[in-house]
Amino acid sequence: MLTLRQIEVIRAIMITGTIAGAAKLLNVSAPGISRLMKHTERTLRLKLFERRHGRYVPTPEANDIFEQINGVYRKVDDLHYTLARIERGGGVELRLGSVPSICHVMVPRAIERLKRKHPDLRIEINILKIEEALDYLLLGKGEIAAMSYRLDHPGLDFMPLAMGELLCIVPQGHELAGRTRISAREIAAHPLIGIDPNDPYGRIMSEIFTRQDLGYDMAIKARFGSTVCALVKAGLGIAIIDQFTVAHGAMPGIVAIPIEEPTQFQTYVAIKNDKAPSLYAESFVRLLREEMNAVVVPRPGNQPATPEKT
Structure with missing residues (x-):
């Protein structure tokens, strides 16, 4: 032999x-x-x-x-x-979805690193509303979806991505722009943009306002973080937004200020649980997690501001 x-x-x-x-x-x-x-x-x-x-x-x-x-x-x-x-990655297409807050800055940075490793890989990216993610995965439209919170569904698995926090954003030159930290009471004293209590991030801040019995004026509602940032930059008010949307100076013309109250939240990647993820999906999740964790500054003692929605 x-x-x-x-x-x-x-x-x-x-x-x-x-x-x-x-x-x-x-x-x-x-x-x-x-x-x-x-x-x-x-x-x-x-x-x-x-x-x-x-x-x-x-x-x-x-x-x-x-x-x-x-x-x-x-x-x-x-x-x-x-x-x-x-x-x-020749002859393969990775289809992935993401909520806007993660897709705006974090997903492109992870994709750039993924393409360096698999240069022939084809990629389709879909920006999803939270309520669209279930059908996107269960109907096989995409392999994975980055989510701002987890759902309770027997057909899906959720893997943690990163813990983030909310920030207050104001236009450059605003009276609050020089602050290193700001309280909910100070935020409520100004016209607000985009705080929707039904949104996962909006729910965090609205509950803080409610606990402190603070009234607030939501002058303008907007669905996507990029729109909220543009409205703030135009001087139409201030806003609360997740740190991933404004990471790496992605939104010039605004200043992001940490909030005194705990506003942390957990993000996830969802995947259909009856099929093993491809190596490209696994690589993307690892790179996305690294990119998101790289911009997180831990605050000792902070816990997620609201329990996971199930």
Whole structure:
């Protein structure tokens, strides 16, 4: 029985015609190649090469063996090609969804790193409302979805991404722009944009206002964080927004101020639980988690501001 190493040595001698050439091809010593070749011939009880004019020539009896060895190497080459194609993501499309707050800054940064690793991978990104995520996954429209909270559904698994917190945003030059921290009471004293109690992040802040018996004026409602930021930049009010939307200076013209009250929340990635995730989905989740955790500044003693919605 030939070992893979013996097959490798036999083929190297076939290609180069000499022991020294085979040793150089395999980056090993010539005496080692010679000893292994003699041992192989003894084991097989078959002479594989004859030495003629300083070169090793295959014997007629060994031709069938060499043909099989070449067949093995062709299969190995095919395997290497397939593995390389998988590594590059060739012929594959990753379909993923995300709520807007995570999709605006965090998802593109993770995608850029994913494409560096798998340059041929095709990607489809869908911005989802929270209520759209269930159908997106359960109907097979996409493989994974980044979520601002978890749902209770027997067909889905939820994996934690990162713990974030809310920030107060004001336009540059605003009277609050120089503050290093701000309270809910101070926030409620100004016209607000986009605080919707039915939104996961809006619910956190509205409950803080309610506990402190604070009234507030919500002058303008807006669904997406990018719109809220644009309205704030235009000087139409101040707003509460998640830190991921404004990370890495993504929204110039506004100033983000930490809030004194605990406003932490947990984010998740959801996946259908009857199918193993692809390696590309797993890589994306890992990279997204790294990107999100990189912008989180832990506040000792802070816990999520509201329990998970189930």
